[in-house]
Each structure stands twice: as C-alpha cells, then as structure tokens.
Amino acid sequence: MRASRFFISTLKEAPSDAEIVSHKLMMRAGMIKRLGSGIYTYMPLGLRVIRKVEGIIREEMNKAGAIELLMPLVQPAELWQETGRWDKMGPELLRLKDRHGRDFALQPTSEEVVTDVVRTEVKSYRQLPLNFYHIQTKFRDERRPRFGLMRGREFTMKDAYSFDRDVEGMQKSYETMFNAYVSIFNRFGLKFRAVAADNGAIGGTGSHEFHVIASTGEDALVYCPNSDFAANMEAAEALPLIAQRGAATQPLTKVSTPKTTKCEDVAKLLGIGLDQTVKSIALTVEKDVDGRQVRENWLLLLRGDHELNEVKVTKVPGLKDFRFASEAEIQEAYGTVPGYLGPIGTKQPVNIVADRTVANMADFVCGANEADYHLTGANWGRDVAEPVVADLRNVVEGDASPDGKGTLAIERGIEVGHVFQLGTAYSAAMNCVYLDEKGQPAPMQMGCYGIGVTRILGAAIEQNFDDKGIIWPDAIAPFELVLCPMGYDRSDLVKLETDRLYAELQAAGVDVIVDDRGLRPGAMFADWELVGVPHRVVIGERGLKEGNLEYQGRRDAEATAVPAADMLGFIKGKLGK
The missing domain is CATH 3.40.50.800 (Anticodon-binding domain)
Structure with missing residues (x-):
C-alpha cells in the first residue's frame, strides 16, 4: 500500500464532543467520522483494524468448531414476543413498522432468530451439538450515546450460539468457547482478564465477562493475586467482616443528631468510627394480588462505610423487581424523612434485610425513625427481630477472597466480551426441542457468546496510547x-x-x-x-x-x-x- 493512493486524514485537535482518549485519538487519526448521535462511519484506517479483529475472531471460532452464518439486522416482532423480550427490553430495542403495519425490531442480539433457525432445522439428537456464529451490525438505542465506539448505538458484534442435548454438553461447549476467547484476546495482544459475572437481562445460569485492562475502564474487576478467583463487582461475593456477633454491652439510647443525615456526619458528631454506624436504604416492591396492587416495604441495612450492590439486591427472594422508595412512601412507612431511617420502631410493617457484616454487628448506631435523632447501642434480638441475612454490598480492596486463598485486589477494565450458559431460557420459550434416543422430545441446552468487535478498537486504545497518539498491538494495527x-x-x-x-x-x-x-x-x-x-x-x-x-x-x-x-x-x- 502506498500512502499517496490511500486515504489518510489526520487532525491536530479532536472535536469538542470527544470525551475520552480513544474517542479523541480515533477522530484525530481519521479512523471514524461521526454521522449522528452514537453512529459513525468507519474510515479506511479504522476499517482495516476492524477487519483484522474480525479475521482473528473467525479463525479461532472456526478452529473451535463454530459454523458461520449471517442473520438479518431487521427481525420480526413475533419472535421477540415469544420470549417476552419485546416488552422486557424497553426503549433500547428500536422498534419499527413496515408499510403493512407489521412490527419489527432492529436487532441488538440474535437469540430469538438463531433459536428459530435451529428449531426448524434440527430434529434429532444426532444433529447435536451445534454452534452457529455471525459477525453483524447491531443497534441499541442508548439513552446517552457517548465515548465514540465504546458506547455507540450502531456497532459490530460477533455473537455465537451453542445447542446441546444436556447440561453436561452445554458446559463442554461453554468451556470450548471460553478457551477460544482466551486465544482470541491473546492474539489481539491485549492485557485482559476473564471474570465471573451476572447474566443480567439475557437470562441463564452462569457467565464470564472478558475485560481489557485499562485505568480508564468503567468496570471494577475484583481478583485475588494468589489464586484464580476473579469476578466483576456485581458478582464478587462479599464475606462478613465480623466473624461472630459479640454480646450487647450498651443500652439502646436515642440521641439528638440535628441536621445529620449521613453516616459520616453521624460518626463525626458522636465521636465513633464509621464502621459502627448502619445505613438504611428503603425499597418498595409492588405486587399484583388477586387483581389489586399491593405495596411491600423493605429496608436494607449496610455498614456505614459500605456501598450497595444493586445486582445482588435482585437476588434476594422477593426483591427481583424492587425500586427505591419515594419520599412520600418513606414518610408513610417509617414516619420520618430520609436520613433518619432504621429497623427499630417503624410506622408500618417492614421486611428487614441486613448485609452479612451488619448481621454480625453489636451495639451499632442507626436511625431512630424520627427526624434529628439516631439510636446508639442497637442490638439484634434484644431491640429488633433477627433480620434476613444476605450479601448486599460491594467488596472493597483487602477483603478476604471467597476462595480463602488471600485478599482481594481491584483494577479497572472495559468489557469487550461475554459468554453465557443460557440453559433452556430460550429453547423452552420457543419450543426448540430435539428427539432423544428414545424418541422423546427435550428442550435444547443453549449457550451464547459475544464479542464487541468495534468496541475492541476503543478498548485497545484506552490500554495503549501516549502523548503522541495510539500504539496498536501488531496483530490489529491498520x-x-x-x-x-x-x-x-x-x-x-x-x-x-x-x-x-x-x-x-x-x-x-x-x-x-x-x-x-x-x-x-x-x-x-x-x-x-x-x-x-x-x-x-x-x-x-x-x-x-x-x-x-x-x-x-x-x-x-x-x-x-x-x-x-x-x-x-x-x-x-x-x-x-
């Protein structure tokens, strides 16, 4: 290639709307050109990088036994309605109608379409296992597109879907894809980490995320330097920091804490450690009971120096569809304003859930359910009934590793890949079955495996740059x-x-x-x-x-x-x- 016959268009300054390093450098290097909010033209230099990323992915997917096909960008609503995701996906799913008034979606992912392909083409156990993949344009109508290719609305993704006879087969396919991903990211020449993750809205039973390590990454990755333990913050188990609850040594006392609503300020006012305070978070759950809406009050308790993990909250029985309580609901249930809530003396019945560490605390400080007052010397059993105990908090650096092999460290990463064990979440909903050796129908066990192709570019730059510009790894350089x-x-x-x-x-x-x-x-x-x-x-x-x-x-x-x-x-x- 000769530069005089190629198209090179560099800029001395990045556009004013470019926020992060990768966005600025890709714009300055002439790799992408903004067409609309979250929508970019891939210019020749950028497209060469994309094609190299795709080439490595194809080689490793083919080597792992996956078969390439290409599924459409526009998908009929009927398939999404079969799984219930037509409504569940919310506004990120871009919906449109054709000239006949029929509903379609601009695909953000292809579970429904590939399941439809397999349920019509595969009938016997002899045809399994199967793994189909494609590299295709996706569209997600992000509320706030930003950061260039890191969080755009239109992007390119490789998604693969495995189909097996049983759970053991699915787990084997999952392991094969996990190993293929390790090979892919090694070939990219990027420093990465695979971490245990939550399946989220996609459903299923187990998953891992692949993150490119970068100090600018949005995601916190938790790992143990002395073992193989690694998880994202959402999925990292937080062990109790107090092994056993001590005996009560203080009387329950109401103390005046005027205009003091934060645990940090309460601790300072009372001259105690922040780790002796308990913060209260009010939730509301609305249920349909016999055709009428019933509202449940829930109160989550965390130690004053800890932060709530909302994904973990959804795992608590009864809290899958929680929302944070409004101020009016708080006044009605607790008889006070936010900032003075606590588990003792609520106005209405409240379901109390304590984080593991809080459940082992004694003589703690909490809100008194009265404005400008807190309680000191609060104790479980004596002053308030024993709570439901759950892992509710984010881990912090230095916590004990769940595998017992050391303490936890935290680094930042950018998610660029995700592998899921779906099980029968889609095959059951869409009647994707095969006939076993006895001629009996059974739902197929599925896995799905995604890589954000265009997002790789942004992540690679966030990891590899200096004051002069981008530093591409050899394998994916233009x-x-x-x-x-x-x-x-x-x-x-x-x-x-x-x-x-x-x-x-x-x-x-x-x-x-x-x-x-x-x-x-x-x-x-x-x-x-x-x-x-x-x-x-x-x-x-x-x-x-x-x-x-x-x-x-x-x-x-x-x-x-x-x-x-x-x-x-x-x-x-x-x-x-």
Missing part, C-alpha cells in the same frame, strides 16, 4: 510497518532502496505502507505516531551511504541503525514471521 523515505520524490537512491525493501516486505507477508506523500519528516512521523503503526523504518541518503536504515518501534525512545541488507530479517524477527 499496518504493521510504515516505510518513511526521506525525499522519495527527490532522491533516486532513496527511491530505489525504498521500492526494493517494500517489494521484499510484501513478498514476506508483511502488512506495510510506504509514505510517498512527500511530507517533511516531522509531519510524516507525527501522522504515523498518531495513527499508531507499531513499527517504522526510515530510509535516508545519509544512512544509505553508510549502508544503514533506521528502525524505531512505536514504544522505543530512540531509533536503531540496521544494515540495509539485514532489515528484512530484522523486521520479520520483530513481527514473528
């Missing part, structure tokens, strides 16, 4: 190597050596581009450092007269002189070819 001739249009010696080396590199399978645009060295180097090509060779008359060319890796502080005759072998060694 070009592996750029040749930068000094005076290509003015020096026959430079032109001859550049063309010779270019031909040799191409014949050796190196993805190389020659910058023959006639730019000054500073401007030329700045462009390729911004674009992030990982390897650069400079060809100049002065060096050639000494028999040398200059090599510089994108992360190298200085260039290295390499004999011109040895440069091909040198580059092949750098690229592992």
Whole structure:
C-alpha cells in the first residue's frame, strides 16, 4: 500500500464532543467520522483494524468448531414476543413498522432468530451439538450515546450460539468457547482478564465477562493475586467482616443528631468510627394480588462505610423487581424523612434485610425513625427481630477472597466480551426441542457468546496510547510497518532502496505502507505516531551511504541503525514471521 493512493486524514485537535482518549485519538487519526448521535462511519484506517479483529475472531471460532452464518439486522416482532423480550427490553430495542403495519425490531442480539433457525432445522439428537456464529451490525438505542465506539448505538458484534442435548454438553461447549476467547484476546495482544459475572437481562445460569485492562475502564474487576478467583463487582461475593456477633454491652439510647443525615456526619458528631454506624436504604416492591396492587416495604441495612450492590439486591427472594422508595412512601412507612431511617420502631410493617457484616454487628448506631435523632447501642434480638441475612454490598480492596486463598485486589477494565450458559431460557420459550434416543422430545441446552468487535478498537486504545497518539498491538494495527523515505520524490537512491525493501516486505507477508506523500519528516512521523503503526523504518541518503536504515518501534525512545541488507530479517524477527 502506498500512502499517496490511500486515504489518510489526520487532525491536530479532536472535536469538542470527544470525551475520552480513544474517542479523541480515533477522530484525530481519521479512523471514524461521526454521522449522528452514537453512529459513525468507519474510515479506511479504522476499517482495516476492524477487519483484522474480525479475521482473528473467525479463525479461532472456526478452529473451535463454530459454523458461520449471517442473520438479518431487521427481525420480526413475533419472535421477540415469544420470549417476552419485546416488552422486557424497553426503549433500547428500536422498534419499527413496515408499510403493512407489521412490527419489527432492529436487532441488538440474535437469540430469538438463531433459536428459530435451529428449531426448524434440527430434529434429532444426532444433529447435536451445534454452534452457529455471525459477525453483524447491531443497534441499541442508548439513552446517552457517548465515548465514540465504546458506547455507540450502531456497532459490530460477533455473537455465537451453542445447542446441546444436556447440561453436561452445554458446559463442554461453554468451556470450548471460553478457551477460544482466551486465544482470541491473546492474539489481539491485549492485557485482559476473564471474570465471573451476572447474566443480567439475557437470562441463564452462569457467565464470564472478558475485560481489557485499562485505568480508564468503567468496570471494577475484583481478583485475588494468589489464586484464580476473579469476578466483576456485581458478582464478587462479599464475606462478613465480623466473624461472630459479640454480646450487647450498651443500652439502646436515642440521641439528638440535628441536621445529620449521613453516616459520616453521624460518626463525626458522636465521636465513633464509621464502621459502627448502619445505613438504611428503603425499597418498595409492588405486587399484583388477586387483581389489586399491593405495596411491600423493605429496608436494607449496610455498614456505614459500605456501598450497595444493586445486582445482588435482585437476588434476594422477593426483591427481583424492587425500586427505591419515594419520599412520600418513606414518610408513610417509617414516619420520618430520609436520613433518619432504621429497623427499630417503624410506622408500618417492614421486611428487614441486613448485609452479612451488619448481621454480625453489636451495639451499632442507626436511625431512630424520627427526624434529628439516631439510636446508639442497637442490638439484634434484644431491640429488633433477627433480620434476613444476605450479601448486599460491594467488596472493597483487602477483603478476604471467597476462595480463602488471600485478599482481594481491584483494577479497572472495559468489557469487550461475554459468554453465557443460557440453559433452556430460550429453547423452552420457543419450543426448540430435539428427539432423544428414545424418541422423546427435550428442550435444547443453549449457550451464547459475544464479542464487541468495534468496541475492541476503543478498548485497545484506552490500554495503549501516549502523548503522541495510539500504539496498536501488531496483530490489529491498520499496518504493521510504515516505510518513511526521506525525499522519495527527490532522491533516486532513496527511491530505489525504498521500492526494493517494500517489494521484499510484501513478498514476506508483511502488512506495510510506504509514505510517498512527500511530507517533511516531522509531519510524516507525527501522522504515523498518531495513527499508531507499531513499527517504522526510515530510509535516508545519509544512512544509505553508510549502508544503514533506521528502525524505531512505536514504544522505543530512540531509533536503531540496521544494515540495509539485514532489515528484512530484522523486521520479520520483530513481527514473528
């Protein structure tokens, strides 16, 4: 490839709406162009990266036994209605009608469509297992699209779906896909971590997320440096920090705490540690009982220095569809304003759920259910009935690892892949069955496996950049190597050596581009450092007269002189070819 015949359009400054590093650098490097909110044109440089990402994914998926097909972007509502997701997906599912008034969805994922394919094509256990995948455009109508390709509305995703006879088979397929993902991310050349995760709205029984490690990542990843334990914050189990509850040593006392609604302020006012306070979070659950709406009051209790994990709350029996109580509901149930809530002396019956650590606390401080007052010396059993106990909080660094092999550490990551054990969540709803050896019908056991193809670009940049621009890993760079001739249009010696080396590199399978645009060295180097090509060779008359060319890796502080005759072998060694 010659730069004069390619399209390169770099900018000195990023557009004002670009918020994070990857968004700014992709815009400046001319890799994407904004068309609308959360919708981008992939420019030639960006598309080359996407195609390399897709190529690695295809090779590893095919190697793992998955079969590629291509499912449509526009999907009929009837399939989504079969599983109930037509209503459950909410406004992120973009709905549209055709000229006949029939409902369709612009797909964010393809569980329904692939299940429909398999239920019509597969009848016997002899046809299983199967694993279909495709790489396709997706659309999710994000409320607030931002961060370029990291959270756009239109994006490219690889999604795969396995079908098995039984749970054991599904777990084997899941393991195969998990290992394929490890190979894929290793080949990308990115530092990543696979963590246990919650299945969320997609359903199923177990899952792992794949995160690219980056200090700018939105997600907190919890892991034990001494073991294999790793989970995202939503799924990381928090063990009790108090092994056993102590005996009550203080009387229950109501104390004045005027205009003091936060645990931090209460602790300061009373001269105690924040870890002696308990925060109360009021929830409401509405149920339909015999055709009428019934409202239940729930109160969650956490230690004052801990944070609520809302995903864990949904796992508590009875709280799957919770919402936070309104101020009016709080006044009605507790007889006070928010900031002074507690489990003792509520106005109406309340279901009390205590985090594991709170359940083992004695002589704790909580709200008195009266404005400007708190209770000290509160104790379970003596002052209030024993609560329901559940894991409600986010873990913190230094907590004991659930596997008992050390303490937990936390780092930031960007989710770019997710694998799920779906079980029969979709096959049962859509009657996707096979006939077993005895001729009896049984629902297929499913798994699904996604990778955000275009999101990989943003995540890779968030992990690999400096003040000059992007630093692509070799495997997914738009070009592996750029040749930068000094005076290509003015020096026959430079032109001859550049063309010779270019031909040799191409014949050796190196993805190389020659910058023959006639730019000054500073401007030329700045462009390729911004674009992030990982390897650069400079060809100049002065060096050639000494028999040398200059090599510089994108992360190298200085260039290295390499004999011109040895440069091909040198580059092949750098690229592992």
